[in-house]
Amino acid sequence: GEDSRSFHVSIQGTPPHIASAGEIPIITAVAGGQLLLECPEGAEPHPNVEWHREGSPLQEDARRQVLAQGRFLQLRAVSAADGGEYSCRATRGPGDIGPRVRVQVHG
Numbered sequence: 001g002e003d004s005r006s007f008h009v010s011i012q013g014t015p016p017h018i019a020s021a022g023e024i025p026i027i028t029a030v031a032g033g034q035l036l037l038e039c040p041e042g043a044e045p046h047p048n049v050e051w052h053r054e055g056s057p058l059q060e061d062a063r064r065q066v067l068a069q070g071r072f073l074q075l076r077a078v079s080a081a082d083g084g085e086y087s088c089r090a091t092r093g094p095g096d097i098g099p100r101v102r103v104q105v106h107g
Contacts, residue, residue, distance in 0.1 A: 035075040
């Protein structure tokens with residue numbers, strides 16, 4: 001069977017450019033802007049949604065915040081260091097990998 005996931009991205013000030021490379025969507029962000037990633041897993045009521053960047057758990061800080069019980073990941077003042085592959089997953093069991101998206105930063 002097939003399983004598809006949709007990502008909705010909002011970049012303030014500049015419309016996003018989304019291209020597909022294989023099964024992982026690519027989102028182009030502009031340096032200094034804001035990026036909002038939505039986790040489709042969050043459409044269902046899951047108590048624990050985790051965000052990962054390049055396979056490692058994402059740590060929240062002043063620029064990176066998880067919103068709405070993990071449904072959204074907000075990146076502020078995007079920089080080149082924010083580029084990479086992001087994934088989200090509801091913690092249902094070991095090895096359960098959720099949707100992924102790759103972010104490229106330009107500018």
